[in-house]
Amino acid sequence: xxxxxxxxxxxxxxxxxxxxxxxxxxxxxxxxxxxxxxxxxxxxxxxxxxxxxxxxxxxxxxxxxxxxxxxxxxxxxxxxxxxxxxxxxxxxxxxxxxxxxxxxxxxxxxxxxxxxxxxxxxxxxxxxxxxxxxxxxxxxxxxxxxxxxxxxxxxxxxxxxxxxxxxxxxxxxxxx
Amino acid sequence: xxxxxxxxxxxxxxxxxxxxxxxxxxxxxxxxxxxxxxxxxxxxxxxxxxxxxxxxxxxxxxxxxxxxxxxxxxxxxxxxxxxxxxxxxxxxxxxxxxxxxxxxxxxxxxxxxxxxxxxxxxxxxxxxxxxxxxxxxxxxxxxxxxxxxxxxxxxxxxxxxxxxxxxxxxxxxxxxxxxxxxxxxxxxxxxxxxxxxxxxxxxxxxxxxxxxxxxxxxxxxxxxxxxxxxxxxxxxxxxxxxxxxxxxxxxxxxxxxxxxxxxxxxxxxxxxxxxxxxxxxxxxxxxxxxxxxxxxxxxxxxxxxxxxxxxxxxxxxxxxxxxxxxxxxxxxxxxxxxxxxxxxxxxxxxxxxxxxxxxxxxxxxxxxxxxxxxxxxxxxxxxxxxxxxxxxxxxxxxxxxxxxxxxxxxxxxxxxxxxxxxxxxxx
Numbered sequence: 001x002x003x004x005x006x007x008x009x010x011x012x013x014x015x016x017x018x019x020x021x022x023x024x025x026x027x028x029x030x031x032x033x034x035x036x037x038x039x040x041x042x043x044x045x046x047x048x049x050x051x052x053x054x055x056x057x058x059x060x061x062x063x064x065x066x067x068x069x070x071x072x073x074x075x076x077x078x079x080x081x082x083x084x085x086x087x088x089x090x091x092x093x094x095x096x097x098x099x100x101x102x103x104x105x106x107x108x109x110x111x112x113x114x115x116x117x118x119x120x121x122x123x124x125x126x127x128x129x130x131x132x133x134x135x136x137x138x139x140x141x142x143x144x145x146x147x148x149x150x151x152x153x154x155x156x157x158x159x160x161x162x163x164x165x166x167x168x169x170x171x172x173x174x175x176x
Numbered sequence: 177x178x179x180x181x182x183x184x185x186x187x188x189x190x191x192x193x194x195x196x197x198x199x200x201x202x203x204x205x206x207x208x209x210x211x212x213x214x215x216x217x218x219x220x221x222x223x224x225x226x227x228x229x230x231x232x233x234x235x236x237x238x239x240x241x242x243x244x245x246x247x248x249x250x251x252x253x254x255x256x257x258x259x260x261x262x263x264x265x266x267x268x269x270x271x272x273x274x275x276x277x278x279x280x281x282x283x284x285x286x287x288x289x290x291x292x293x294x295x296x297x298x299x300x301x302x303x304x305x306x307x308x309x310x311x312x313x314x315x316x317x318x319x320x321x322x323x324x325x326x327x328x329x330x331x332x333x334x335x336x337x338x339x340x341x342x343x344x345x346x347x348x349x350x351x352x353x354x355x356x357x358x359x360x361x362x363x364x365x366x367x368x369x370x371x372x373x374x375x376x377x378x379x380x381x382x383x384x385x386x387x388x389x390x391x392x393x394x395x396x397x398x399x400x401x402x403x404x405x406x407x408x409x410x411x412x413x414x415x416x417x418x419x420x421x422x423x424x425x426x427x428x429x430x431x432x433x434x435x436x437x438x439x440x441x442x443x444x445x446x447x448x449x450x451x452x453x454x455x456x457x458x459x460x461x462x463x464x465x466x467x468x469x470x471x472x473x474x475x476x477x478x479x480x481x482x483x484x485x486x487x488x489x490x491x492x493x494x495x496x497x498x499x500x501x502x503x504x505x506x507x508x509x510x511x512x513x514x515x516x517x518x519x520x521x522x523x524x525x526x527x528x529x530x531x532x533x534x535x536x537x538x539x540x541x542x543x544x545x546x547x548x549x550x551x552x553x554x555x556x557x558x559x560x561x562x563x564x565x566x567x568x569x570x571x572x573x574x575x576x577x578x579x580x581x582x583x584x585x586x587x588x589x590x591x592x593x594x595x596x597x598x599x600x601x602x603x
Contacts, residue, residue, distance in 0.1 A: 028432065029227070036222050064223045064346055070435035092435065096346065101190050122576025133490040134435035141553075141561025143569055151572040158577035166585050167242075168401045 023107040023118060026142045027070045027089040030120050032104075035066040036060050046105075046120035053123050054093065054101060068094035072131065073138040077106060083121050084108045090132055102126045186238060191371075196307055196318060198370060202261075202302040205268065205297045207329025208356060213238065213447065214424040216349035217331050220433055223349065224281045226558040229557075232550025235424050237285050239473070239543035241292030246535030249297035252527035256380075256389045257305050258372050264298035265367060269360040270601060276353035279403060282283040295538060297523040299532045307518040307526070308375040312591065314466060315519070320460015320511040324453040327507055330423075331449030334479070337442025375523045384602035385457070388524040396529040397473040401521060405529055407585035408516045409537035415476070418571050419506050420542030421549045422483060428582040430562045432555075434490050448499040455504025458536055459511040467590040468519075469582060476579045478505030487564040513538075516582075519589035522601040 019137050031167045034051055035038035038059045051058055055065065077085035085108040090116045092102045104127060105120045131137025210239035213220075214572060217231055226234075271291035278284035310318040333352065340347040372380075379385055389395045396405045430441040455475075463471045469474055482502040489495045552558050553566030560566045560570045 021556050022561055023563070025554070028555050032218075032222070036225065039225065040222075062346075064219060067437045067439075068435055069432065073433075094437065095220070127237070127488040132435060133433060134492070136490075139490060139562055139564065140433055140555055141558075141565070143560045143562065143565035144312070144555060147569055148572065155576040156575040158414070159580045162577060162581045166403065166407055166410075166581070169406055170585075172399070 007088065007176065022141065023087045023089050024071050025072045026069075026107055026118055027105045027120060028069065028093055028140070031066070031071070031091060031093060035069065036063045037061055037065075038062070047122065050105065050120045050123050052104070059143060062154060065095055066093050067096050067098075068092065068100075070132050070134060071140050072133060076108070079106055081110075082111065084111055084122075086118055088124075089120075090137070092132055092134075095151075135168045185597060188263065188343060188383075192309060195305065195370060195440045196321055197387030198363060199261075199302040199305060199322050201265070201359070202295070202298040202325075203322055204325040204329040204332075206299055206362065207294060207326035208332055209272075209288075209291055209329070210420075210423060211333040211445070212349075212352045214393070215337060215427045216352060219349040219426060220281075220284065224278070224283055224284065227554075229548070229550055229554055230281070230414075232547045234281065234285050234288075235546040235550075236289040236361070236543045238292055239420070239539055239546075240358065241289035241442040242539035242542065243535055243541075244289075244301075245293040245296030245539075246531050248293060249300035249531035249535055250393055250528040251297075252304060252508050252531075256372050257371050257527065258306075258367075259377055260297065260301045260304075261367050261370065262364070262554040263295045264301070265360065267294035268298065269357060269364060272353050272356050272360065273492040276350045280516035285556065285603050291375045292539075296535050297352075297531070298550045298562060299535045301380065301570065303534075304343065304512040304518055304530050305373050305528045306542035307515070307592065308373040308473045308523065312593070316459075316462075316468075316511070316515060318465035319514045320457045320463075322455055323511045323514055324456030324460075326345045326510065327449040327452040327503060328528060331453070334442040334446030334449060336445070336447060338439055341439030341442070363386075368602075375598065379523045379594075379598055379602070382602050388601065390524060393528065395525050396532050401525065401529060403585070404520045405532050405545060407581055408513070408520070408533045411578055411586055412513050412517060412533050412538040414574045415479075415509060415541075416538040417541030417545035418479065418483060418574050418578075420500065421545040421570055422486070423508060425549055425553075425563050425567055429567065430495070431486060433564050434492060434495065436492060440492070444499060445497055447501050451500035453506050455508025456511050458504075463512055463515060467588050468512050468515050469586065469588050472509055472582050472586075475505045475509035475512065476575055476582070477526075480571060480575040480579075481508070483575070484500075484568045487567040487571075496573065515589060516586055519592045519594075520587050522597045523594065524598075524601060544572070 003071050027093060030042050031043035033042040034055050072090040073093045074087035079085035085106045087107050089105045089107055091105055094100045103123045106122050106124060107118050107120055109118055133139050221231060245567055268291055271287050271589060272289035278287060306322050307345045309316060319509050336352060337556045427441050430436040459475060482498055483506055489498055517530045521529040549566045549570055551558040553563035555561060
């Protein structure tokens with residue numbers, strides 16, 4: 001039982017320490033960083049061209065200008081150009097003043113960069129049929145079917161462990 | 177009738193109503209504090225800088241404060257319930273002020289850590305007082321009222337956020353902490369007029385008082401109480417792991433994965449909190465009528481269904497009724513676990529037993545689960561990549577074991593006679 005526990009914890013830790021970056025996460029981090037203004041350093045996730053296209057005054061405005069930041073599930077990219085486009089990620093931002101930008105972020109890297117981190121290199125007008133979750137589109141991420149099975153197995157393991165421990169404790173206690 | 181039972185005159189209804197009001201602040205501000213932190217999390221991360229993973233760590237470290245509060249909560253068996261209540265309200269008020277002044281995430285985490293030390297001990301002593309001051313027929317109802325204030329604390333946050341949405345300027349997250357200071361000071365003054373509980377005073381008058389161990393933190397782990405502490409502890413750990421991570425991540429899920437605005441999610445939280453408070457009150461009445469365990473099982477079944485569903489919803493209209501039901505069942509069940517963690521134990525050890533069940537088990541659940549959900553659901557690197565799915569998986573994994581352990585191992589205490597329990601101990 002102890003070995004199973006250690007394996008589960010190790011699996012969770014390894015899972016939590018995963019370094020593979022999702023393009024949806026890159027776009028979301030970029031928008032959240034943009035919402036922090038210059039201090040957020042959105043350049044870690046996107047070109048300044050893309051940042052300026054979303055929020056022209058981002059270098060000089062106070063943090064917290066976005067009321068809504070929503071990112072959808074990525075789609076294959078049909079872009080042809082000097083950059084390698086991995087995926088298209090739909091997104092939407094609503095500013096505190098109510099103005100809204102609904103667009104698609106092209107996520108990829110330069111052809112001569114080799115294994116460079118993926119970034120948002122530009123934004124393009126939103127394509128129909130690539131909806132955000134609030135528009136009925138797919139969620140930003142989802143658990144594979146196997147994860148649900150694992151959740152049931154964890155439940156069964158916890159029941160068994162608790163039962164074993166409590167029976168042992170009751171067995172050792174004096175009768176009241 | 178023995179001296180231990182006959183000595184204190186039963187306090188009147190008016191005094192008990194006053195006690196209920198003054199104790200409700202403990203649970204109110206616990207709910208307020210927890211909801212504020214999760215609700216303004218996105219604003220805090222924007223203002224002070226941070227990521228989802230860091231948010232999970234903040235929640236974990238802050239939650240540790242509740243665990244440390246165990247040592248303070250256990251002192252109620254030594255210094256008395258009333259004195260500890262006064263210490264905790266003063267400490268929490270100072271910490272709320274420090275939180276409002278936070279210059280960075282580390283300072284905020286420290287101030288919130290200390291807040292939790294005081295809040296967690298206040299909770300343990302508050303439910304101990306309710307158990308000791310109310311007659312058996314009214315105990316469940318009183319616990320329901322006191323614990324329901326937890327969601328009203330959450331409602332207060334939602335109402336404030338909604339109201340702030342109409343202001344022509346952006347309101348800083350710090351304002352939420354500053355606004356809490358005034359009622360805290362007033363309640364602190366009101367609590368000075370409270371009396372020591374009848375049961376504690378009665379035990380104090382017996383010759384056995386000196387003989388009994390009022391200090392040892394391990395006293396609830398004596399063989400006579402061990403199995404009960406452990407089974408209630410496991411139940412509270414698992415239940416609260418789910419409830420705390422859902423409370424922590426819902427606003428984030430609604431804002432980042434469903435696309436709700438901050439003000440709309442605040443309105444939803446307020447509306448759902450009202451229904452949630454009804455869930456506590458109904459639980460209190462039902463457990464006086466049908467017993468603690470059947471009501472707990474029914475509430476956990478509701479939590480399993482609506483808690484899993486809640487984090488799969490992307491339709492803002494469907495979200496509201498499911499949120500109401502998830503809060504009513506998930507958080508409302510705390511009225512029953514409060515009875516589980518106090519009623520099976522005699523007075524001389526009750527506050528320490530409650531502290532063990534609450535602080536040493538329940539609070540670690542609130543530390544681990546939000547952290548795991550944050551790691552699993554991190555949009556950039558998490559293996560699930562969705563806070564919603566990570567949260568639903570947590571509900572599915574933890575609620576069935578909670579139901580199993582409660583049904584099989586936790587004693588039914590609807591008809592528990594505290595006087596007889598104390599008499600058995602002092603003999």
